Amino acid sequence: MHELNHDQIAQRLDQLTELSVALGAGHDTDLLLERILLVAKRMTNADGGTLYRPSSDGRTLCFHLSVNDTLGLHLGGSSGNPGDIAPVALTGEQGEPNLESVAAYAANQGQSVNIADVYQADGFNFSGMRAFDQRFGYRSQSFLTVPMRDHTGELLGVLQLINARDPRGGTVGTFSATDQRFIEALAAQAAVALTTQQLVGQLEKLLEGIVNLINIGIDEKSPYTGRHCQFVPVLTMMLADAASEAEHGPLANFRMSDADRKELWLAGLLHDCGKITTPVHIVDKATKLQTIYDRIGLLDTRFEVLLRDAELRALKEQIAGGDPDAIGARLRQEQATLRAERAFLRHVNVGSEGMAPDDEDRVRRIAARRWTDAEGVEQPFLGADEVHNLTIRYGTLTPEERAIINNHIVMTVRMLESLPWPKHLRHVPEFAGGHHERMDGKGYPKGLRGDQMSIPARVMAIADIFEALTATDRPYKKPKALSEALAILGRFSLNGHIDPALFDIFVRRKVYLEFARGHLDPAQIDDVDESAIPGYTP
Structure with missing residues (x-):
């Protein structure tokens, strides 16, 4: 054990600060955990370290990551080598807490365990450690084991460091009380970051679950629109990705980050959520005389x-x-x-x-x-x-019924604009609510012109129309063949309905064909003469 001087303490504080910044900016849990272990190892000049995470049922500690300088080991994490370290039981056969393993003891008791020499220590079962030493020709000595818990006391993981080395001579010594306090502070910071990340992930899953719940409701109400709610986001992302790769023309500056893609995907899933308010006998009106039944x-x-x-x-x-x-x-x-x-x-x-x-x-x-x-x-x-x-x-549909159908987009906008969207999802209402607007301003509900619409909203407009034209499950019409659907879209690009630049990419990059091969009936995929498509120049 050696005392730290002021420079070494300052250096450790800097490392904690850097880690705090990294934990706040990171979104990959595995990379965060690896960084936590490596900083803890470097801070204490430990020869090695292992990080465990609790299993989903809370009964075991599962190996996640292990590093060791002397042995040149890097298992788990970014190494790509999962390793074969067995999990540590947290409870016995009768459900009693396991206090024999150091890692399990720290996890169950919520206390750090600092051992100067494991071969001289009593009270713990070190058979696994001794087997490790014998297998690799290693000499384990000092151990510092620290639990990571969130603000509610729930276990997030256990950090275990091995063999504190003197930075001046490299001899193995013990982890000092200062070492322990710094690692406990680091574990507390890590717990906050992991908890925040888990909460964000859970909220995102909850949001996705609510979106799916709405779409399940629409699907149960009308199976004909359920497919549409699934496929429009798929086609939207295919066209948006193709547009973001454009190097020339009006869309050369359009690019999407991962966050942008997530936002657009969510908008695609919700683009028809207002249909949950549309009477089913109108949504599913297959014939002119149909109401609850066909008259x-x-x-x-x-x-x-x-x-x-x-x-x-x-x-x-x-x-x-x-x-x-x-x-x-x-x-x-x-x-x-x-x-x-x-x-x-x-x-x-x-x-x-x-x-x-x-x-x-x-x-x-x-x-x-x-x-x-x-x-x-x-x-x-x-x-x-x-x-x-x-x-x-x-x-x-009669004009009155069509007005009711068209009102679904008004309801979509009202429903989505009523939600307190976080900053990174603030465009969802605009993207989802704009798919019935037109480039010439004759669309609805707001009558926006093309220059007033975002590119993602214009993308979704094309995806919505193409999917509707080619849908195989509509009770009131036969699905269009590929060439016929493209001809209709081409005329729309000429008459101010859809964005001609996006339509050009839709055809030139063969987005239509990729979607068709994955989602249309093979009988619909006829030969397309792109030179004959209105509004498109090969």
Whole structure:
């Protein structure tokens, strides 16, 4: 044992300060633990050291890292060599605390153990240490074992140093009381850093869990949107990564750090969280007449009534002495017309990308037919709401229903902006809430122009549209083939809907193809002639 002079104490204080800074800035737990052990070893001029961490069930101390200068050993940590050091039991067979092992004793009692010579010490089982010495031809002597606990007393690890060496001659001596106090101070600092890091990690996992919880709720409500919530973030990150690698053009200065990527990924997961408030019968509206059920069945019943009425009239005419051939011909013609109209209404009930004006007029002519209901009341064949739905020009949603669907993005923004986002996630609401904005300012909910939108929001807009076009699980439309989806996106890039620079990267870097191979039905992956894509120049 030797006394420290003022310079040596100052040097140790500097090392503690440096470690504090490193612990505050570090985010990799394994690297932090390795730095803690190495600083402790250097501070006390120890020949070696070992760091243990408690197992998840708290019953053992698991080897994490070990270094030894004399033996040239570096096991665990950054060495890549996991080592074969057995764990140390913290409890006995009956659950009693293990006080025989020095490391377990320090962990269970919450006390440092400073031993001058393990071969002369009583009260502890050093069989493992002696086996180590015999195996490696080493001579263990002095030990300093210090527990690391958080503010609640929970064990975070055990730091064990071996063989304190005199810095002047290299002879092995004992760890001084000053050595012990410095290492205890270091262990306390390390515990604070590890606790903070664990809390941050737990909060991040909690946040991810809440996000998944929302998406589970949306998925349970509508399985058609669950896939969308999973794939839009994937495609968003693929395009964002490709854009961040651009060396020329409008996006040459766009770069993303790991923190930026995490923020964008989270925004992608939450981009449709507002759909949790959208009525399920609108989200899943597969046909024009669908509400809780598809009302086309009601129309089928009315046609059956008209068909039977026609048959009854024909029978009455025959009974009255009419010409059977003429009556039969009229009946067949009338029933053929009714069946054709029924088939027509079934056809238009399925949404399309453009209903012809003549078809709209035909729906209105059919609506003017009269039929008698079960109460004996004669009324128009189609009600006003049925005509309104059957004459929807695009898709299956009425303007009123589309407004409700569009409100999901308003709810997304409201929900996300109500949360107290930390600084490194403060852009999540803007990224998630901007995927329905347009470059020309005609989007929603805020009507932002391209120069008012961030690049990540513009990226997500393309990912959202492409995934929706190619989705295989939508009940109201067939999925687009790759070439057709790219043609639509290309037209969008020309008419001010999406960012043409990002669309260029989407095609040029073949982001579309990478996503398609991983997530689309192989039947959708047709041959793409990139030179024919609107708005793209190979």
